Amino acid sequence: MNRMKKEFQKIASGYQKKLSRFSKPSQNLINTIGMVLLAFVIIQILGAAGALSFSFSNLLVGLCIYSIVAVGLNLCVGYLGELSLGHAAFMSVGAFSSALFSNMMQNVIPVAPIRFIFALLVGIFFSALFGFLIGIPVLRLNGDYLAIVTLAFGEIIKGLLNVFYVGMDKTGLHFAFIKDTTQMDSTGKMILDGAQGISGTQKVSNFTIGIILLILVLLVVTFLVNSRSGRAIMAIRDNRIAAESVGIDITKYKIIAFTISAAIAGVAGVLYSHYYSSLTANKFDYNTSILILVYVVLGGMANFRGSIIAAVVLTLLPEMLRGLSDYRMLIYAILLIIMMLLNWAPAALERREILVMKFKEKFSKKSKEV
């Protein structure tokens, strides 16, 4: 069976060479972006025709948000090979910092799109900063230990945001960890109200912005992965000792990958906080982190396109099942198990490979006849 598999791989690589003028990574990128754009166009057409229900069009930005964060986490899990269970926290850092910025600057920068761009940069900066700072101690660990510590850091961030109060009055900003100690004067307005979070951030992001950000994120990660730094990151994943022996600075590249991954989660957070009217830290707990991880695992390690597809399918699925009321989450779980099996059971993988080969053989015969 193994030999057969190798034969197939040989044939497959042959086809790849014949079919594409581009090298494999850039072909992959073009396919993925093509897929995203196609989905975008179809949805726009459906929307224009009035065929989209209100609840579905409300979901669209959510699809972008979870696709983006899944792509970011795949960089960490699939390419760096380190399991992070705290990525929702980086999302919340991006969400809260950008929403704070937007609320503070509402009067200073009145043009919403420009304010959003700055808010995006603020969100990216702070989530990257947190990724970097947390990465320094965390990335000294490996495997399970690292996963547990990221989980802990995620909960710490959530806990701190839950008791963090920010108010603004004429004299400026007031920060506090207890509500009554913000020392604002009577004209003051609470921006971040502890566990109540931030509400009333102006809704700026929409589906188009989500798609644009998703494509930008895809470009960044694909360009990173197919480069000197990307090879170093994957070398660390494949064999740490060998990577060191060829002179790769393990800590440096681990932190680079982790920071960029956190920054991408931050982008998703910014999109979130500028779409949904209320923002609370409890939304970004370990449940969300694990949900994102499920997208990555179902979509495939080191496969950005898979992450996007999995994120979209698994975000839509609960909504589709809404009619089943009480049985909804049960059916959802069963479907998840079935999808995992069909996607990743070794026997299913082999069967699929053989089918693809047969299909390609037929295809090539036909094209020869023509």
Add this chain to the structure above:
Amino acid sequence: MALLEVKNLGISFGGLRAVDNFNLTIEKGRLYGLIGPNGAGKTTVFNMLTGVYKPTDGTIFLDQNNITGKKTIEINKAGIARTFQNIRLFQDLSVLDNVKTGLHNQEKYSTAAAIFRLPVYFKVEKKMNEKAMELLKVFDLDQEAEILAENLPYGKQRKLEIARALATNPKLLLLDEPAAGMNPNETQELMKMIRFVRDKFDMTILLIEHDMKLVSGICEELTVLNFGQELAQGKSSDVLNNPLVIKAYLGE
């Protein structure tokens, strides 16, 4: 002065003295063998030379630079590259990318240049590709450049590991049991290749090996380790006929 000078090297793990009072001098361009029965401490010596273990005492000089106790990456930059007893390739990278990873510190551009695809990225990548393909051609691996490293047959994986080590542009190449798991034909070919590498790249090579045919065939000088102690040292033919060495290998 010699390329590699090791003086009084020793290491203890807890109460165990794994290597004791080890001396080694290798002139530039030599093919040097390090042999000994199982558990003699050969790989431990390699691990000290490459910074995986910090020696408890002694000094290591490479080309008159003191590299004792430095980190693996610094030692690699100073000019020692190695292969491993159990092959350690980057399995999920292509053959070409494995060698390009070896070029990591030879050809550089920043992460930002990669993300924004600055002109320097294309320039350096092109140069990397050329250099890597050149190396792969030397090892007859250029046809397999796009294949994943894990899909290569065993013998070619060994070759790829040597190619990757050479990509780091070392002064001294350490080979840890390069013939392990090879049949006699493959071993013959490997011997030719090691000689070829020495001549073509003007390389100094230190190798650990169990295969006596290979050792006596290509090594000019030998050191024999036994229980972490140096047993004999000198010209290959002299060492292999040394009664002490024969006793260590075959018993009394």
